């Protein structure tokens with residue numbers, strides 16, 4: 001289980017998350033939705049200690065993470081794929097995946113990069129292509145494949161559909177779902193695309209101005225149309 005208890009997050013003097021509590025089981029699939037600037041990415045980054053200053057307790061598998069650095073959290077099984085898709089542009093697809101394996105927990109076996117790539121039909125034929133030669137959607141999938149190579153227990157995925165063509169977004173649903181099914185990993189997905197989020201998760205957390213406005217199943221969300229009207233309508 002990953003849990004944040006009453007956390008407050010700040011960028012310099014800007015207070016972004018307010019007394020926020022959130023938890024999910026390591027096998028759950030949860031979507032975090034909300035308008036631009038609601039604090040979705042800041043929640044993910046706060047769980048990873050990857051940017052904002054965080055006050056309050058974040059714990060993983062029942063143990064406080066204290067102020068541990070993001071790379072140490074990755075070695076414990078938490079892998080974030082940030083919005084800006086960090087890949088190595090001057091390495092091939094295969095090399096990108098191979099290098100990412102170094103971030104895996106010490107107890108996890110090294111995964112063969114080709115076996116990782118076999119889970120991503122869109123990338124497999126591109127394994128010898130350089131990062132900079134990929135489209136935005138292909139780069140996004142490569143960023144996800146790199147996270148898989150690090151053997152996560154939970155993947156924190158930040159807006160994977162942003163700037164990606166609709167046909168590729170549809171392909172991504174199957175790819176990410178198969179990946180979660182085959183590895184058993186949990187998924188915490190920040191997303192503006194409700195259709196995509198609904199396809200991949202069982203639970204929805206709605207954020208508004210740094211707070212959680214709703215947390216429940218998609219059925220519960222559908223039964224409360226005012227939540228969407230108040231917190232998600234533009």
Ligand SMILES: Nc1ncnc2c1ncn2[C@@H]1O[C@H](COP(=O)(O)OP(=O)(O)OP(=O)(O)O)[C@@H](O)[C@H]1O
Nearest residue numbers: 011014016034035036037038039040041042043192
């Ligand atoms: N590095 C930063 N320094 C200062 N303020 C920041 C920084 N990153 C984000 N913010 C601010 O924090 C608030 C929450 O941003 P965040 O990126 O968490 O929102 P979001 O819900 O993920 O939005 P989006 O869907 O647009 O990515 C916004 O007001 C944003 O301007």
